[in-house]
Amino acid sequence: MRYFIEFSYNGKAYHGWQRQPKASSIQQTLEDAMSTLLRDKIQLVGAGRTDAGVHARQLFAHFDFDSKLEKAEVVQRLNAFLPEDIAIKNITEVSPKAHARFDALERTYEYRVVQEKDPFATDWAHYVHLPLDMGAMNLAAAELLNHTDFECFSKSNTDVKTYVCRLKEAKWRREGNTLIFTITADRFLRNMVRAIVGTLLDVGLHKSSVDNVNSIIKSKDRGEAGVSVPAKGLYLMKITYPETLFKLHG
Numbered sequence: 001m002r003y004f005i006e007f008s009y010n011g012k013a014y015h016g017w018q019r020q021p022k023a024s025s026i027q028q029t030l031e032d033a034m035s036t037l038l039r040d041k042i043q044l045v046g047a048g049r050t051d052a053g054v055h056a057r058q059l060f061a062h063f064d065f066d067s068k069l070e071k072a073e074v075v076q077r078l079n080a081f082l083p084e085d086i087a088i089k090n091i092t093e094v095s096p097k098a099h100a101r102f103d104a105l106e107r108t109y110e111y112r113v114v115q116e117k118d119p120f121a122t123d124w125a126h127y128v129h130l131p132l133d134m135g136a137m138n139l140a141a142a143e144l145l146n147h148t149d150f151e152c153f154s155k156s157n158t159d160v161k162t163y164v165c166r167l168k169e170a171k172w173r174r175e176g177n178t179l180i181f182t183i184t185a186d187r188f189l190r191n192m193v194r195a196i197v198g199t200l201l202d203v204g205l206h207k208s209s210v211d212n213v214n215s216i217i218k219s220k221d222r223g224e225a226g227v228s229v230p231a232k233g234l235y236l237m238k239i240t241y242p243e244t245l246f247k248l249h250g
Contacts, residue, residue: 003069004062004092004100004246005030005044010055010085012123012232017049017059026050026086030061033081037074038065047100047239048107051191053231055124058089058238062100069093092246106168106184106240111197112233113179125178126233132204134172134179140203140213141170141181144196151220153199155191163189163220172200182237191228198226 007030015023019031027044034042044061071091078088112125115132144167151163169184181197199216202208208226216224 001066001068002062002064002094002096002098003071004060004094004098006058006060006089006092008057008059008087008089011050011053012055013085015052016054017046017056026056027061029082029086033078034063037077037081038069040065045100047104048188048236050234050236051231054234054236055232056236059236060100060104060239060241062094062098094245098245103241103245104239105242106186106238107188107236108169108182108184108238108240109188109193110235110237111181111183111193111229112235113181113197113201114177115179116177118177121178123232126229128201130205132179132201133206134174134204136206136210137172137181137200137204140200140208140210141172141183143210143213144170144183144217147214147217149220150189150192150196150217152216152222152225153192153195154189154222156222160189165189165192170196193234194228194231195222195225197229197233200226201229202226 009026013024014026017026019025019027027046031042031044042063044063046061047059050056069091075088075091114121114125114127117127148164148166150165154163165185165187167183167185169182172179172181183193199213203210203213
C-alpha cells in the first residue's frame with residue numbers, strides 16, 4: 001500500500017531535505033525514525049527538495065508499506081520519537097500509482113525580510129536595514145509572470161532538462177515590520193527563489209530597475225542576476241495536488 005505523509009520542519013539544523021553521506025538531512029531523519037517504529041525499511045520520495053537551512057510549513061512524501069497503518073497512532077508515535085524541529089501532520093493512504101513529486105500541481109514559497117534589527121528574527125528572516133521600495137519590487141515581480149525560462153536564476157551546473165517554470169503568483173506584501181514575498185509555480189529550479197528575491201531587493205534598493213529584470217531573464221546568465229539571499233528566510237509553504245488524490249480511499 002502507498003501512503004502520503006505530510007510534515008513540516010525548521011531547517012536550521014539540517015543540510016536540506018535530501019539524504020547525504022556525511023550531513024544531517026530531513027529525509028534521513030524521517031526515514032530512520034519511520035524504519036525504527038514500523039520495523040521495516042522505509043524509503044521516502046519527497047515532493048521536492050529544500051536546500052540547507054530552508055524551512056517547510058508543508059511538505060509531502062510518499063512511501064510503500066505492506067500492512068494497513070493505524071494512521072493517527074503512527075503520527076502520534078512519530079511526533080514523540082522525532083526531534084522537536086520536525087512535525088508530522090498527517091498520513092493518508094493513496095492510490096499505488098500516486099506520486100508525491102510528479103502529481104504535485106503547484107508549489108508555493110514565501111521569503112521573509114525584516115527592516116528592523118530583531119534578535120527574535122535572526123534565524124527566521126533576512127535583515128535589510130536600508131529602505132526598500134516595495135512598489136518597485138512588486139512591479140518587477142509582476143514582470144516575472146511574463147516569462148517562462150528562468151535559467152538566469154538557476155544554480156550553476158545544475159543537471160536539469162529544462163529551465164521552464166510556469167509562474168502563477170509573485171508578489172510582496174507587508175505585515176508589520178516584515179516584508180513577505182510569495183511565489184507560486186508548477187516547479188522551481190535549484191536556488192531559484194533566493195536568486196529572484198536577491199534580484200528584486202536590488203530593485204527595491206534602486207540598484208536595478210524593472211527593465212533590468214527583463215534583460216537579466218532574457219540573458220539566461222546567472223551572473224547577471226542578484227545575489228542569493230540567505231536560506232533562513234525561505235519557507236516552502238504549500239504543495240497543491242489534484243483534489244481526487246486524497247479522496248481515492250475516502
